[in-house]
Amino acid sequence: MSLEVLDLVVEIDGRRVVDGVSFDVPDGARLGLIGESGSGKSVTALAVLGLLPDGAVARGSIRWNGAELIGMPDRELARLRGDDIGIVFQEPRTALNPIRTVGRQIAESVRIHTGAGRREARLRAIEEATRVHLPDPETIIDKYPHQLSGGQRQRVAIAMALACRPRLLIADEPTTALDVTIQAEILNLLLSLVDEHGMSLMFITHDLAVLAQVATYGVVLDSGRVIEAAPVQALLTAPASPITQGLLRDATATLWRPEGGA
Amino acid sequence: MPRWLRLLWSNGTGRFGLIVMATVALVALVSLLWTPFDPLDADVRNRWAAPSWPHLLGTDGTGRDILSLIMAGTRTTVFVSAGAGIVATVVGIALAALGALTARWMRETVAVLVDILIAFPVLIIAMMISSVWGGSLWVVIWAVGIGFGVNIARVTRPELRRVQQSDFVLAGRASGLTASQNLVRHLLPNVAQVFIVQLSWSMAVAVLAEAGLSYLGFGASVTEPSWGILLADLQRYIGIHPLSVLWPGLAITVTVLALNLLGDALREATDPTLQHRMAEIRTPEVVA
Amino acid sequence: MIRYALTRGVLLVAGLLVSSVLIFLTLRVFPGDVAQIIAGTQASPAAVEALRESLGLNRPLMAQYGDWIGGVLTGDLGTSQLSGVSVGAELAQKAQVTVPLGIMSLVIALLIAVPFGIGSALLRGRAGGTAISVTAQALAAVPVIWAGMMLIVVFAVWLGWLPAQGFPRQGWDQPWQAVRALLLPALTIGIVEGAMLLRFVRSATLQARGQDFVRTAAAKGLTRNRALILHGIPAVGLSIVTVLGLQIAGIIVGSVVIEQLFTLPGIGRMLVADVGTRDLIKVQSELLVLTGLVLIVGFIVDLVHHFVDPRQREAA
Secondary structure (H helix, E strand, O other), X not given: OOEEEEEEEEEEOOEEEEXXXXXXXXXXXXXXXXXXXXXXXXXXXXXXXXXXXXXXXXXEEEEEXXXXXXXXOHHHHHHHEOOOEEEEOOOHHHHOXXXXXXXXHHHHHHHHHHOOOHHHHHHHHHHHXXXXXXXXXXXXXXXXXXXXXXXXXXXXXXXXXXXXXXXXXXXXXXXXXXXXXXXXXXXXXHHHHHHHOOOEEEEEEOOHHXXXXXXXXXXXXXXXXXXXXXXXXXXHHOOOOHHHHHHHHHHXXXXXXXXXXX | OOHHHHHHHHOHHHHHHHHHHHHHHHHHHHHHHOOOOOOOOOOHHHOOOOOOOOOOOOEOOOOOEHHXXXXXXXXXXXHHHHHHHHHHHHHHHHHHHHHHOOOHHHHHHHHHHHHHHOOOOHHHHHHHHHHHHOOOHHHHHHHHHHHHHHHHHHXXXXXXXXXXXXXXXXXXXXXXXXXXXXXXXXXXXXXXXHHHHHHHHHHHHHHHHHHHHHHHOOOOOXXXXXXXXXXXXXXXXXXXXHHXXXXXXXXXXXXXXXXXXXXXXXXXXXXXXXXXXXXXXXXOOOOO | OHHHHHHHHHHHHHHHHHHHHHHHHHHHHOOOOHHHHHHOOXXXXXXXXXXXXXXXXXXXXXXXXXXXXXXXXXXXXOEOOOOOOEHHHHHHHHHHHHHHHHHHHHHHHHHHHHHHHHHHHHOOOOHHHHHHHHHHHHHHOOOHHHHHHHHHHHHHHHOOOOOOXXXXXXXXXXXXXXXXXXXXXXXXXXXXXXXXXXXXXXXXXXXXXXXXXXHHHHHHOOOHHHHHHHHHHHHHHHHHHHHHHHHHHHHHHHHHHHHHHOOOOOHHHHHHHHHHOOOHHHHHHHHHHHHHHHHHHHHHHHHHHHHHOHHHHHHO
């Protein structure tokens, strides 16, 4: 189960946001996409899942297990979403439906792909909530998103993404919008779950320090192009391009903290 | 060509709006000097003529040329929409300023007052004015002006407040600008965007209001050529000459459509983020 | 929730009070000599004076206001000087025409706006979506009386299917005839209001489409359209409820003109006639009732909106 991206180009309203990006995520691999904001990394992730905004056009090739995703009808793509490939977004505040309980939203992931009944799905939701270490799962699933903290909401998002045990998880800056104190917790949760199920991971971030903890291979993006692609160690110790060097400088402060760092 | 004009022109609907409004204004001017026939001239032998030469749109029940009546009617349309626009502007800005730039007790009072006044539909205001002063085009102007002025105030006040408290305005005051200099340089341009959209919609409502109120007898007087009066006149014979009402109705519809589209185009042109601010979308009331 | 209801309730009462004062000032104070206006220019000074006495116009203003409001609260809306009929009784009778008309118009407007509004948003960029959008724009610009006239031309004059005017004298004792009489008027208001509402529904749906949580729903495995319908539309519905208040106000107001065109014996037509004859006493109470109606509808809509949105239910 691998993802192969070849010469991906994404244009939004005429502007080239992604300009010829290529990389692979082999089975079980941990790939990091890193770059400043606006470098096209999030758009790449959205393109994989066919979730680009209105007015966006994708060209090139994205293959999942050999099947070409670009141009695939939405109905078939929908079958892959959640089941084969899951995604966790950056902003927990807006990613959840404000007028549905979190339990129903997790259960929905299950019901879409298994056709389970209400009661069964609810039990599964409690299971998943437990797996992501949400406090008091049986009560919390009946709460609404605004009643949860940011960190809890992100756990819900992770539960929703992993409920059907996808083979690949895409994480788009999952901790950036969270409080510094819980970033590490959420990160560790993600990694342990990814390990436990032998998933592949595509992790998107702007912080090289975070990347170092998460990925083994890094792809550096700038203005929609791949600037450098190398094992993370190499990026850290011998960055070839000025962009990577800049990222390293920005991350240096956290890298050498005792708890952080590779 | 000023930037805003260029922006409007490049947008398809904006262009349509501009062309139509320019045409209306032009016809209004021209009609002061010339119309195919004297609008009030009753050619009794030619009553209810179908569209033909020389009466291109036909004639009405007393033989007056419909095309000339419609051309003359543009004057009323321009007068009413401009008048309502001006009143709405003054009322709106005054209320908004009172509600944003003054002492706290005054701000709170105005805020509550505006929320209450919003509920007064334009038609009700028009009825109130008519009961006392009788019907006239001024009823239309004042009713729409006040009704929409309040709405403009509701939308503009938070903008004014927001801008007033923003950093660069504070910087302006810190560097010694007087309150009025601050107002002109910083506040007005920012508020102008929100305001100008509401203004064009208010003009659209004014044209609709003239039609409805004139029909009810509270608007234009019978002797003035106006599209609303024409509609009312022709309607009485709708059983026998059904299609005569087509022309004034079309004229009103096209003009209102143009103003609406102009408002929409203005909003797109002045809102770079293209985020539709829900609070701004006023569904114009059915007035006519 | 209770606290919210109380706050809005206070605002409602304040609104009614302010409205009543405004109406009172405009109709009782500004005109100057109300009795003269009602009696007309031909009446003798003695007649005018007698009228003034019987209307209580020589009493201090506050007392007059108190009398009026006191009357309204106990159900006595005054008696028409010109016809001698109790205003309250007449309003109740005419409401039999206006209220069903309003309800029918609202239903038609919703039936047009919701499916077509959502549809045109889903079909954005395609021919169907543009066609709906353009038609709605055009219809929203149509003056309501002209729409009525054109519908009369088509359905009454040419096809003869529906009556162009009037309401059965036995009223709702002849239910089918009554409905037939109200159908064209309701269609007129419904189509024009529906077109305006449609633009709003479309805009709200497009906005919902861009919402993050709709994207998340699609990321879980729903198709993009289903994600929009299952997750975006309920949020759209909520914002429609907000606008509904304005729509209903528009319908109430629109019926005034429409009743005139279709000669329906409703509240609107009565109001127009009274304003025409300058029967200020009647107009005063009628306007208060109409404005009160608009305010109360707004109040109810606010409560419903607040109740349905779980975010606000908890906030108190």
